[in-house]
Amino acid sequence: MKRRDIMEKIETKIIKVNEINPEEELILEGAKFIKEGKLVAFPTETVYGLGANGLNEEAVKEIFVAKGRPQDNPLILHVSSIEDIRPLVKSVSKEAEILMKKFWPGPLTLLFKKSKKVPNIITAGLDTVAIRMPNNPIALGLIKNSGMPIAAPSANTSGKPSPTSADHVIEDLYGKVHMIIDGGSTGVGLESTVLDLTEEIPMILRPGAITLEDLQSIIPNVEEDLSIIKNSNDIVPKSPGQKYRHYAPKADMLVFVGDVENMVMEIKVQAKEFISQEKTVGIMATEETKDRYGQGIIISVGSRKNMETIGHNLFNTIRLFDQKEVDIILAEGVELSYIGTAIMNRLKKASGGNIIKV
Incomplete structure (x- = not known):
């Protein structure tokens, strides 16, 4: 061929x-x-x-x-x-x-x-x-x-x-x-x-x-x-997913990590600021937090009590934000243990390393 x-x-x-x-x-x-x-x-x-x-x-x-x-x-x-x-x-x-x-x-x-x-x-x-x-x-x-x-x-x-x-x-x-x-x-x-x-x-x-x-x-x-966990554009990849930005939405993405309460508070502050700039804001929340955001396009990616649901829904959720043509995605991070490590690895790649500790 x-x-x-x-x-x-x-x-x-x-x-x-x-x-x-x-x-x-x-x-x-x-x-x-x-x-x-x-x-x-x-x-x-x-x-x-x-x-x-x-x-x-x-x-x-x-x-x-x-x-x-x-x-x-x-x-x-x-x-x-x-x-x-x-x-x-x-x-x-x-x-x-x-x-x-x-x-x-x-x-x-x-x-x-x-x-x-x-x-x-x-x-x-x-x-x-x-x-x-x-x-x-x-x-x-x-x-x-x-x-x-x-x-x-x-x-x-x-x-x-x-x-x-x-x-x-x-x-x-x-x-x-x-x-x-x-x-x-x-x-x-x-x-x-x-x-x-x-x-x-x-x-x-x-x-x-x-x-x-x-x-x-x-x-x-x-x-x-x-x-x-770390940004790694200078490495020689032995495996798919090591070097390049992957899983990227059309919009910019910020991922917040830390205590859940602190994440919710900071995302609400950031959402308000971006909305004041006339930007369409997407918030990647979880089942436990989705009702705590009053502004933005809010999509629950899954439950913190069942992290496999977050893994299952992650890529589809990113594509949903693309369909809704948001300008910025503010995403809640998860703990770095068990499948949470894989989820955070994908969020790091999707955001181009834009991780904010709160």
Whole structure:
């Protein structure tokens, strides 16, 4: 397949697939597209992925064109069984075996030393490759029936909030990909945890639903990369989501961290000031605080008592503020523990590092 011009429109086929019991003939149709070197957007349990044959360099190039993605940003290979990874890597450690049996299929990506079979475009020229097995019957069926690992970053325009529904994919990539499989809303709503097992100390490069605390129960010496919390535009990314601003709304965004009472008070002060400047203000509140703001466009992202709801709703909430054309988003932060670390990592990226301690 020849690399197409970025402005060229292509016909996008949209198919609706049962998210619990996927229709075999529809999955086979999607797998045929993958085999032909075409792009297929599909649901996983985390976010929607933009898939191509992970062993076909020309097909993978199309991912970067469709998304407008920098080529120094590595991709993740998706497999349908543990055995699928062995031709793709130099070796599999005992730690990796334990983690795969515990968390796969699921939202955990592992970094291995790559074999020669993996194209350099997948790894941005690095000697490591990121691999995971998604916990979604549509994704697993697509991978299995295509007979190859599928390279799949999030199915959105690069830099925008990750897609958690087919509508989000259509908004960003219609006319740029060959097929969009509509499998309903994703469950987790945040991209997978990425864990580097290639160094002496296991290192979380991107936090997700499999948390530091989860991993420490199995490998106690695991640590988190400093880029998770700190701004890191000068690093060489070993994992998606490390270097560039991601998940960004059209509006500016400020994220407030600290005591909940202090956050509410400061957001109310800031909202009043921005409104006095005739700006449209969006407030990303929680179920516990949404009724305490008298001004602005207020959207609850979820409950502090069930942080998974915040993760599930985060990207959709950012897109809702885009639809409402706000000028500024004032967002409540969450505690840096368990899935809260992943949520704050995404808010840091979405805001370009505009974090205000109160």
